[in-house]
Amino acid sequence: MPGPGPTLADIARAAEVSTATVSHALGGTGRLGEGTRRRVREVAAALGYGTRRGPLTRSLGIAVTTYAGSPWDFAGVAYFSRLLTAATSAAHTRGYALTTLPAARGGDPLWHTLAVDGMLLLDSPAGDPVLRALRARGLPVVFDGRPADPWPGDAWVDNDHVATTREVLDHLASSGARRIALHAGYGREFYTGAVTAAYARWCAERGVPELVVPFDPEDAPGLAFDGAFAARERPDAVYTVYDPGGRQVLAAAARHGLRTPGDLLLVCASEDPVYGEKELSVTTVTLNPERIAACAVSLLVKLVESGHAESPGQLTVPAGMRVRASSLPPDMY
Known part of the structure; x- marks a missing residue:
């Protein structure tokens, strides 16, 4: 039976460089001379790096790489939690294990040696070092969310963020909103860019000014809204595109004496059931993570x-x- 493929240490010995140099060369990172980078890649190719040897491991990997390099609990976010559960179930149904990788492993040599048959990447940003390493190995990859830098033939599952954004904004406008703010712009993944661009086009079509309030996951009190809510021409509606955003907007509104519903309309993209409780009753956008997970696992297994x-x-x-x-006019709630 054929043995496993070469390790980074094997390539380093053959190329007479360090394992760190190999990791940088294969991942497209670091400050290496082009000659060194090319030589390491040639040695790796000659040793069969990126070429599967032996039987399938019957194991898939999944990682959220939006903020790779920073340790954060994505499993504590309702969207990712629900997707991970559904993806695990879908993988097991097809006879595969599913390994969830931590977010803090962006530049880790792990990605060059991880023993899986294929990877699911969630919200892969521009210049994703994890994606570079996986491409260098020739591993099958399927994306949840269109990758920021797609290659021809890439496979992904996503929502229509343009249509969804327009639906939300039209709904708020029909409820009487005249100055709608967008709470977004934190990540470098496709989702953020697509929603922000759709919002800008919608505003331009109606001749209304844009108001993008930057999202910060650490801004629990919603301090980013203080300037907007204190302004003479304050927003009368907010569409927040991240799960914690709804709570941040409500905290800021309470501090400024704004009632929701009543003074401020609100829609939040979130899978958190807390928003549906009577005390909050916040309109939410669901991205249907269970369906996305099932489709993504199916595509990945086909590739493998x-x-x-x-x-x-x-x-x-x-x-x-x-x-x-939260998003209805006073006479409807």
Whole structure:
């Protein structure tokens, strides 16, 4: 039976460099001379790096790489928690294990040696070092969310963020909103860019000014809204595109004496059931993580079992809006 492929240490010995140099050369990182980078890659190719040897491991990997390099508890976010559970179930149904990797491993040599048949990457940002390492190995990859830097033939599952954004903004406008703020702009993943661009186009079409309030995951009191809520022309509605954003907006509104519903309309993209409780009754956008997970695992298994010979393409899962009191005019709640 063929043995496993070469390790970083094998390549380092053959190329007479350090394992760190090999990791940088294969991952496209670090300050290496182009000659060194090319020589390491040539040695790696000659040793068969990136070429599967032996039987399938029957194991898949999954990672959230949006903020790779920073340790953060993505499993504590309702969207990721629900997706991970559904992806695990889908993988097990097909006879595969699913390994969840921590977010803090962005530049780790782990990605060059991880023993999996393929990877699911969630919210891969521009210049993703994890993606570079996986591409260097030739591992099948499927994305949850269109990658920021797609290659021809990449496979992903995503929502139609343009259509969803327009639906939310039209709903708020129909409820009487005249100055809608967007709470976004934190990550470098495709989702943030697509929503922000759709918001800008919607505002331009109606001749209304844009107001993008920067999201900060550490801003629990919603201090980012202080300037906007204290302004003479304050926003009368907010669409916040991250899970904690709804709580931040409500905290800021309470501090400024704004009632929701009443003085401020609110829609939050979130899977957190707390927003549906009577005390909050916040309108939410669901991205349907269970359907995304099932589709993504199915695409990845197809890539793995076909030998990565042909991309299964891209799939779109519809998002949905759950309308509650926070986004309705006074006479409807």
